[in-house]
Every structure is written in structure tokens, then in C-alpha cells.
Amino acid sequence: MDSGTVLTVSRLVNLLKELVEDNFVQVVVRGEVSNFSAPASGHYYFALKDDRHQMKAVMFRMHNRALDFVPKNGMEVMAQGHMSLYAQRGELQLVVDKLQPCGLGSQQVALEELRARLAGEGLFDPSRKRKLPAFPVTIGVVTSATGAAVHDILNVLRRRGSGLKILLCPVPVQGVGAAKQIAAAIQDLNRHAQADVLIVGRGGGSPEDLHAFNEEPVARAIYASAIPVIAAVGHEIDFSIADQVADLRAPTPSAAAELVVKERRELESHIDHLTLRLCGQMNNRLSLLRERINGLKNRLQGGLYRFDSSRQKVLDLLRRVEASMQVRLQDAATKLQLAAGRLDSLSPLATLKRGYAIVTRIGDNAAIRDTAELEVGVPLHLRFSHGSAEAVVTSLDSETFRQKPLD
Known part of the structure; x- marks a missing residue:
């Protein structure tokens, strides 16, 4: 050199x-x-x-x-x-x-001609666009494996939709042959029929960078897809033919991922709202029941206090009744004793004890009160204070026997 x-x-x-x-x-x-x-x-x-x-x-x-x-x-x-x-x-x-x-320019003219032809064939017809599944399980992603778009999509799906399965079909998103490979990836995902929804797109770039999503093969593949397709090409200001054919357009790849899990997030949010309402109602109900229980407890304690007070009153009354009964029984016993004494003093047995006897005639057991009722030889029965005897009338004396009357 x-x-x-x-x-x-x-x-x-x-x-x-x-x-x-x-x-x-x-x-x-x-x-x-x-x-x-x-x-x-x-x-x-x-x-x-x-x-x-x-x-x-x-x-x-x-x-x-x-x-x-x-x-x-x-x-x-x-x-x-x-x-x-x-x-x-x-x-x-x-x-x-x-x-x-x-x-x-010539490329812009060609793009507008393609757009008009596809529109005439009905590829952009809003009536053919399908709703996304509410709760997809498997998400197919057609984009570059190294671009920012795939990272944005994966980050959103991991953060917002735990448990989702993601099928990534890596493809070039710009340059010669990119459109054919994007279309082939969409067709492969449909052939295997494992995905519930597809996200097709890339991050921002120049019109030349986004040109693959304005080509006819991609538009035809999206139109023929049996799986609903979300197009997410470039930034919000970019609007490609793929966006017009897809079932739903997202302004960015991360927004597409948000749309996939929208229903899930809304349901989770609704469940969280219902859970909070239920917890609030349960807490209010528990507080009300707790207050009622405390009120019943206080009433029960008041009832127990009144019961104890009434019980004490009953016991006092029983003691008073018992004392009163004792006094009355004592009075009755005393009166009974006095009556028994008086009755005993009036009893014929008491008279017998003073030496008298009861004389009845044997045969009819009639009491003898006068000698006029007797005759000589009539058998008699004599009742004494202790024991009895039999006798026979041997004589009669009609003289009147005067004596003070017995008490």
C-alpha cells in the first residue's frame, strides 16, 4: 500500500x-x-x-x-x-x-388505485367486520421478532391478561418480500386454527417502512382470515390498507393488546366493583347484627338483673310466708290444744274417770238413765274408765238421787 x-x-x-x-x-x-x-x-x-x-x-x-x-x-x-x-x-x-x-407520485397513485379496487370488492365493508371474542385464550401475533412492537404487545398481555397463550409468528415487516411473508403467517395461523384472535402490525416508521401493510397480499390474507384480526400498523396518524380490511384497527401495537384484553379487564373491574360492594354490604350487615346482638345482650343482662331482683323478692316473700305460716300454725296448734282440752273435759270418758259408769241393757244396747227402764233380772253392761263388767238387776229403788250436775 x-x-x-x-x-x-x-x-x-x-x-x-x-x-x-x-x-x-x-x-x-x-x-x-x-x-x-x-x-x-x-x-x-x-x-x-x-x-x-x-x-x-x-x-x-x-x-x-x-x-x-x-x-x-x-x-x-x-x-x-x-x-x-x-x-x-x-x-x-x-x-x-x-x-x-x-x-x-406514482407510488401514491398506485396505492390509491389499489385502495379503490379493494373497496369496490367489499374488503372494507363494515358489515363484514366481526366482533372480537370476549375472553380469548390464545393470541396470534404476526410482527417482527426484534422490533419494539412485539415487546409492547407482550408487556401489555403479560400485565393485563395473565394466563393468556401467545403464538408469535415472526416475519419481516418491511423490505422486498415482506408482504408475502406477512400474508403467509396469517394463513398458517388460520390453517392450524389455534388462535382466538390475531394481532398483525408493526411499530412506527416512514411510509416506505409501512408499505408492506399497503400491499394486496396482506389485504387478501386478512380478508380471508377466519380468525378475527386486529391491525396495528405504525402510530395513530398512520392508516394503512391493512387497517381498513381488518376487523378492528388499533392506533398502536400496545393499544391492540389492550383491545384484546378489554373485555377481561372490564369483567375483572366489574367483579372487583361487585366484590367491594358485597364486602361493604357484608360489613354493614355484620355491623348491624353486631349492634343488635349487643342490644340483645344488654337487654338480657337487664333481664337477668330484673330476674335476680324478682328472685330476691320471691325469696323474701317465701320467707315472709313461711314465717307467717309458722305463726299461724303455732296459733292453730295452740287453739287446737285448747279445743282438745275443752273437748276432753266434756268427754264421757272424763266423767268415767271421776268414778262414774255407763249402764246399757244387754240385748238392745240401750243406755239406762232411769230405774223405770229396768226390771229385776235384766242383764246390764257396765262401762268404766278402765274396762267393763256385766251385772243383773236384783232389786230396784225408785228414790230420786239428787246431785249437782256435772261440768
Whole structure:
């Protein structure tokens, strides 16, 4: 290697910059605007492309102020300016001084023609779109295995839908042949019929990056899918043909995952709400029952107190009755004793004890009170205080026997 011909990077870039800028002082380029952006600096950054190549372009604020329109992606324009080399990055770019619209670019025209043809065939018809299953178990995902979209989808499904099964079909989402592989993945998932719903999409990017989801094979595969499809292509402002054919469009991949578990989350939220209401009602019911139990307990304790008080009163009454009965029994016993004494004093037995006897006639047992009732030879029965005897009348004396009456 000849060390005398070795250039530094800066020297090579400067030489190329001089070469480009000296030979392309003024050029007019026709192409389609792509990747347009207008940051806060006021400059316009975009690319000009045709069906084979593209070139970066910049239009500084001092020049775009004179424009009466704002460039848009897909617009075909005539750009006048000069070529320059952006030294810091070594990138070739067209510095535009004047810009004139020419209409839609060829790719945009082809896209609109395809959109109109598919619409005429009914692929966008709202009446054919199906509702998502309320509680899907298996989710099919068709996207790049390395992009941000798959991570967003998986994070949402893991966080929001525990227990879900995810079938990932990794595919390229941009570049040559991407559309055919996306369509083939949708067809494979339908062939195996294991998924309840499909998420098809990718993260944000330029219109060229999203172009695979504007191609006919993807649209046909989504239309033919027996499994409901959610399209999630790019960001919220992006709207692809796949979005129009799908059963449901999500503004972002993570939003698609949210839609899949929406019914589940709403049901869980409803169950949580009902659980809180039930717990509240149960707590209120328990509090009410607790208060009633405490009230009954207090009433029972009051009843026991009154019972004890009444029991004491009953015992006092029993003692009083018993004492009263004792007094009355004693009085009755005394009276009975006095009556018995009096009765005893009036008893014939008491008279017998003083030496008298009761005389009855044997035969008719008639009591003899007068000698007129007797005759000589009549057998008599004599009752004494202790024992008795029999006698026979041997004589009679009718003389009256006077004596004080017995007490």
C-alpha cells in the first residue's frame, strides 16, 4: 500500500464536497416526497424518490417561507437547488431553493388505485367486520421478532391478561418480500386454527417502512382470515390498507393488546366493583347484627338483673310466708290444744274417770238413765274408765238421787 495516497476521512469528505458542489451548482429534480418532517427549527427535511432510488433533501427556513403549500408524503414535486455534501455525516443531499408541486407520485397513485379496487370488492365493508371474542385464550401475533412492537404487545398481555397463550409468528415487516411473508403467517395461523384472535402490525416508521401493510397480499390474507384480526400498523396518524380490511384497527401495537384484553379487564373491574360492594354490604350487615346482638345482650343482662331482683323478692316473700305460716300454725296448734282440752273435759270418758259408769241393757244396747227402764233380772253392761263388767238387776229403788250436775 502506497502511504503517499492515504487520505484522512476529513480530507476525502472535503474533496468530495468540492467536487459535488463545483459540478452540481444548480439542478432540477423531479420526485416523490417521502419521510417529510418539519421540526421546530423551521427547516424542511425529506427525501425525493422514484420507483428505484431516493435522495435526501433539505429546504432551509429562508427558502420555504416563500412556499404557498406544505409538502406531504406521496406528493410529486419539482425541486430546484444545488448538491451538497453534509460533511459531519458524509451524506450527499440536495439543498432545495425552490419547490413546485406536480401532483401525486406514482407510488401514491398506485396505492390509491389499489385502495379503490379493494373497496369496490367489499374488503372494507363494515358489515363484514366481526366482533372480537370476549375472553380469548390464545393470541396470534404476526410482527417482527426484534422490533419494539412485539415487546409492547407482550408487556401489555403479560400485565393485563395473565394466563393468556401467545403464538408469535415472526416475519419481516418491511423490505422486498415482506408482504408475502406477512400474508403467509396469517394463513398458517388460520390453517392450524389455534388462535382466538390475531394481532398483525408493526411499530412506527416512514411510509416506505409501512408499505408492506399497503400491499394486496396482506389485504387478501386478512380478508380471508377466519380468525378475527386486529391491525396495528405504525402510530395513530398512520392508516394503512391493512387497517381498513381488518376487523378492528388499533392506533398502536400496545393499544391492540389492550383491545384484546378489554373485555377481561372490564369483567375483572366489574367483579372487583361487585366484590367491594358485597364486602361493604357484608360489613354493614355484620355491623348491624353486631349492634343488635349487643342490644340483645344488654337487654338480657337487664333481664337477668330484673330476674335476680324478682328472685330476691320471691325469696323474701317465701320467707315472709313461711314465717307467717309458722305463726299461724303455732296459733292453730295452740287453739287446737285448747279445743282438745275443752273437748276432753266434756268427754264421757272424763266423767268415767271421776268414778262414774255407763249402764246399757244387754240385748238392745240401750243406755239406762232411769230405774223405770229396768226390771229385776235384766242383764246390764257396765262401762268404766278402765274396762267393763256385766251385772243383773236384783232389786230396784225408785228414790230420786239428787246431785249437782256435772261440768
